[in-house]
Amino acid sequence: MVATHALPVGEEDSAKRRQILDGARKVFMTLGFDGASMGEIARAAGVSKGTLYVYFTDKNALFESIVEQEKLEQGKAVFNFDTARDAEATLAEFGRGYIQLLCRPGGGSAIRTVMAIAERMPDVGKRFYEAVLAHSIRQLAAYLDARVKAGELKIDTTELAAAQFMMSCQATLFQPFIFQAKPTPSPEEIDRVVDSALRMFLAAYRA
Amino acid sequence: MVATHALPVGEEDSAKRRQILDGARKVFMTLGFDGASMGEIARAAGVSKGTLYVYFTDKNALFESIVEQEKLEQGKAVFNFDTARDAEATLAEFGRGYIQLLCRPGGGSAIRTVMAIAERMPDVGKRFYEAVLAHSIRQLAAYLDARVKAGELKIDTTELAAAQFMMSCQATLFQPFIFQAKPTPSPEEIDRVVDSALRMFLAAYRA
Amino acid sequence: MVATHALPVGEEDSAKRRQILDGARKVFMTLGFDGASMGEIARAAGVSKGTLYVYFTDKNALFESIVEQEKLEQGKAVFNFDTARDAEATLAEFGRGYIQLLCRPGGGSAIRTVMAIAERMPDVGKRFYEAVLAHSIRQLAAYLDARVKAGELKIDTTELAAAQFMMSCQATLFQPFIFQAKPTPSPEEIDRVVDSALRMFLAAYRA
Amino acid sequence: MVATHALPVGEEDSAKRRQILDGARKVFMTLGFDGASMGEIARAAGVSKGTLYVYFTDKNALFESIVEQEKLEQGKAVFNFDTARDAEATLAEFGRGYIQLLCRPGGGSAIRTVMAIAERMPDVGKRFYEAVLAHSIRQLAAYLDARVKAGELKIDTTELAAAQFMMSCQATLFQPFIFQAKPTPSPEEIDRVVDSALRMFLAAYRA
DNA sequence: CATGAATGAGCATTCATTCAT
DNA sequence: TATGAATGAATGCTCATTCAT
Numbered sequence: 001m002v003a004t005h006a007l008p009v010g011e012e013d014s015a016k017r018r019q020i021l022d023g024a025r026k027v028f029m030t031l032g033f034d035g036a037s038m039g040e041i042a043r044a045a046g047v048s049k050g051t052l053y054v055y056f057t058d059k060n061a062l063f064e065s066i067v068e069q070e071k072l073e074q075g076k077a078v079f080n081f082d083t084a085r086d087a088e089a090t091l092a093e094f095g096r097g098y099i100q101l102l103c104r105p106g107g108g109s110a111i112r113t114v115m116a117i118a119e120r121m122p123d124v125g126k127r128f129y130e131a132v133l134a135h136s137i138r139q140l141a142a143y144l145d146a147r148v149k150a151g152e153l154k155i156d157t158t159e160l161a162a163a164q165f166m167m168s169c170q171a172t173l174f175q176p177f178i179f180q181a182k183p184t185p186s187p188e189e190i191d192r193v194v195d196s197a198l199r200m201f202l203a204a205y206r207a
Numbered sequence: 208m209v210a211t212h213a214l215p216v217g218e219e220d221s222a223k224r225r226q227i228l229d230g231a232r233k234v235f236m237t238l239g240f241d242g243a244s245m246g247e248i249a250r251a252a253g254v255s256k257g258t259l260y261v262y263f264t265d266k267n268a269l270f271e272s273i274v275e276q277e278k279l280e281q282g283k284a285v286f287n288f289d290t291a292r293d294a295e296a297t298l299a300e301f302g303r304g305y306i307q308l309l310c311r312p313g314g315g316s317a318i319r320t321v322m323a324i325a326e327r328m329p330d331v332g333k334r335f336y337e338a339v340l341a342h343s344i345r346q347l348a349a350y351l352d353a354r355v356k357a358g359e360l361k362i363d364t365t366e367l368a369a370a371q372f373m374m375s376c377q378a379t380l381f382q383p384f385i386f387q388a389k390p391t392p393s394p395e396e397i398d399r400v401v402d403s404a405l406r407m408f409l410a411a412y413r414a
Numbered sequence: 415m416v417a418t419h420a421l422p423v424g425e426e427d428s429a430k431r432r433q434i435l436d437g438a439r440k441v442f443m444t445l446g447f448d449g450a451s452m453g454e455i456a457r458a459a460g461v462s463k464g465t466l467y468v469y470f471t472d473k474n475a476l477f478e479s480i481v482e483q484e485k486l487e488q489g490k491a492v493f494n495f496d497t498a499r500d501a502e503a504t505l506a507e508f509g510r511g512y513i514q515l516l517c518r519p520g521g522g523s524a525i526r527t528v529m530a531i532a533e534r535m536p537d538v539g540k541r542f543y544e545a546v547l548a549h550s551i552r553q554l555a556a557y558l559d560a561r562v563k564a565g566e567l568k569i570d571t572t573e574l575a576a577a578q579f580m581m582s583c584q585a586t587l588f589q590p591f592i593f594q595a596k597p598t599p600s601p602e603e604i605d606r607v608v609d610s611a612l613r614m615f616l617a618a619y620r621a
Numbered sequence: 622m623v624a625t626h627a628l629p630v631g632e633e634d635s636a637k638r639r640q641i642l643d644g645a646r647k648v649f650m651t652l653g654f655d656g657a658s659m660g661e662i663a664r665a666a667g668v669s670k671g672t673l674y675v676y677f678t679d680k681n682a683l684f685e686s687i688v689e690q691e692k693l694e695q696g697k698a699v700f701n702f703d704t705a706r707d708a709e710a711t712l713a714e715f716g717r718g719y720i721q722l723l724c725r726p727g728g729g730s731a732i733r734t735v736m737a738i739a740e741r742m743p744d745v746g747k748r749f750y751e752a753v754l755a756h757s758i759r760q761l762a763a764y765l766d767a768r769v770k771a772g773e774l775k776i777d778t779t780e781l782a783a784a785q786f787m788m789s790c791q792a793t794l795f796q797p798f799i800f801q802a803k804p805t806p807s808p809e810e811i812d813r814v815v816d817s818a819l820r821m822f823l824a825a826y827r828a
Numbered sequence: 829c830a831t832g833a834a835t836g837a838g839c840a841t842t843c844a845t846t847c848a849t
Numbered sequence: 850t851a852t853g854a855a856t857g858a859a860t861g862c863t864c865a866t867t868c869a870t
Contacts, residue, residue: 034241048831116323122387129386163378171370179336180329204407255856448655462835529799530737536801543800577792585784593750594743614825669852
């Protein structure tokens with residue numbers, strides 16, 4: 001049995017709800033949780049302030065929905081982890097795509113915004129980490145498992161190795177980027193750093 | 208002739224000023240710039256709200272002083288970069304100390320807080336990055352330079368290598384920690400991760 | 415097409431807006447710009463403090479609207495300047511009305527309040543002077559022009575003469591009134607002073 | 622017997638007290654009662670805020686003393702009311718001096734400042750009016766009395782006539798000046814207005 | 829359902845005043 | 850006496866939230 005007059009709050013996917021989420025994401029990601037005001041969100045979404053409260057019980061709930069949505073979208077960023085391809089090409093391609101994603105304008109926004117609030121909203125932080133960051137690690141680790149099985153690599157703990165590779169690809173790029181200490185890195189810089197990280201990785205883990 | 212009754216604002220080191228900075232640091236680091244209220248800071252510092260404004264012109268100035276102080280203190284964290292010591296022991300010890308510093312309770316607070324505000328206060332972000340993060344990288348790079356000269360290591364760009372090592376030491380530890388996804392890592396976990404990072408590093412860069 | 419739900423700020427004539435203006439006028443005129451607090455204004459207007467800011471961007475804007483409104487209302491005070499009537503009766507009637515207006519309870523309030531702020535808000539002062547005081551002078555001057563043409567009066571500069579008449583009607587009445595040195599003058603006092611001013615005026619300017 | 626250790630408050634004329642009054646006058650006359658802060662006054666006077674309270678019980682008392690002092694100084698502005706001199710020359714000279722006094726830069730300040738506060742501090746307003754404005758009127762009236770007796774003038778109520786003359790000298794000059802609607806009038810303008818007021822006065826009151 | 833007017837608690841900041849030295 | 854550090858109440862203003870329409 002389906003409710004014919006379901007409350008908007010219940011509808012997980014009305015057009016209005018999506019419209020609000022889209023406006024709110026921009027504002028939250030730009031200004032952070034505290035810096036974002038419900039008024040500005042309403043304006044960005046093109047709805048009235050009152051309507052916000054029809055779809056979301058309060059600012060926190062709206063923010064959590066944004067993070068939820070962000071999790072889904074960042075989770076969608078698929079990399080070509082064809083387990084038949086060799087590690088060198090696959091990892092180089094993945095590393096470049098990964099850093100480009102992180103360091104594109106607005107790319108660190110979700111990470112920054114969620115990290116900023118993590119102390120006050122630990123659940124939000126934890127769920128985001130699990131769904132986005134740990135998820136990527138697990139994807140890469142699964143690929144590494146396959147290449148270990150294929151005899152190309154020799155790795156004890158693939159999850160740790162995956163995280164190591166991802167972190168070393170960020171070296172000198174991501175932190176200056178989110179701290180606004182350097183501008184968006186060029187493709188050449190990314191290539192250089194990822195190549196270096198890849199060389200280190202293969203030196204250690206090539207079978 | 209020296210002013211015997213310098214204005215508080217000018218005094219770089221009165222007890223009250225330190226008292227305020229101490230209280231403010233706790234509040235800012237816990238709640239972030241926007242989440243912290245001058246009232247709460249006053250309470251935490253054990254002074255009246257008015258006194259805050261005797262020592263600091265406004266909330267921004269107080270915050271920037273906190274970040275400045277944090278820079279000094281984090282910059283003081285000296286590691287034993289005796290250029291005569293061999294890389295394996297030195298890097299292992301450094302890596303462990305570095306991760307313990309980052310992941311100690313409250314350890315990521317400054318990084319989190321400054322990163323969170325970096326979009327709105329780019330100068331603060333940039334200066335913090337330079338003084339703390341880039342500073343550590345440079346220190347380590349200088350050590351690596353020495354070991355390259357000593358013939359123990361073979362590295363093209365020591366600054367990149369330094370950053371790579373530092374980042375890979377963080378793998379599976381720092382991000383879950385600041386996202387509140389995992390508790391403070393145990394010394395054993397840190398050992399395991401740093402050892403792994405070190406093995407990878409040496410595999411790539413041992414001469 | 416007309417917006418059916420215009421923003422309050424844009425509505426030049428909502429009931430709430432008028433209600434706020436009414437409350438604010440009392441408070442501003444009694445306590446002056448600095449003495450008036452937005453809280454007291456809200457109380458006097460019977461609205462919340464927040465509502466004040468829905469209709470006016472800030473305290474200055476509210477004050478300027480009050481002065482604007484006062485200009486309109488004081489400008490409406492029309493006198494019978496029938497150019498066919500003879501000067502003696504017309505000026506006597508005008509003088510009495512003018513002084514009664516200035517010296518009625520609360521009558522000097524706008525003048526006092528605007529004069530008080532004129533140094534810090536010169537535009538407000540200037541516009542008020544032009545719209546209210548200079549406006550009255552010009553009205554009277556126009557009437558005098560007509561009577562000069564009619565051959566009843568002989569005046570070189572009617573604007574100066576108009577101002578002279580208006581000022582001499584105030585003699586011993588208006589200044590003590592706004593300085594709170596004497597109570598509201600009685601109609602008899604007003605008659606006596608206006609008559610005397612009129613006699614002086616006619617002695618000088620009757621053709 | 623003289624107190625050797627008289628409290629400052631009791632000393633009516635210590636150098637410090639005068640120093641404070643001088644600083645406070647500038648600030649009060651420029652910014653008005655509410656606009657002036659005790660901090661700014663202390664700075665202008667070159668003393669500490671605490672010292673202000675050694676000599677004056679509070680801001681009101683300090684302000685009242687300023688007005689008191691202003692009364693004394695403005696009362697000192699003596700005009701040449703030689704009862705032997707003829708009215709035409711005497712009044713012309715007086716009128717010019719009077720308007721120049723009122724309209725000199727900072728000249729309307731005391732009047733403006735006291736008038737602004739008169740509703741909230743009626744006693745201050747009343748005493749200032751009596752000591753300054755009414756005082757001038759009485760001085761001029763006394764001179765007129767003499768000239769009436771001398772047979773040069775024929776006036777019913779010299780006090781009213783005095784006030785009339787003083788007011789008509791202000792015509793088109795003083796009000797625009799305090800409302801910041803026109804700049805300080807030139808000597809030529811003053812001459813023209815005072816001459817015109819004088820002609821009107823003599824036309825009415827010459828014996 | 830959607831609106832936006834209205835609210836009131838909360839914020840950063842100022843300032844008259846006090847008081848130990 | 851003179852200081853200036855310290856206070857806390859008050860101010861202008863913002864904003865999440867409510868609710869009548």
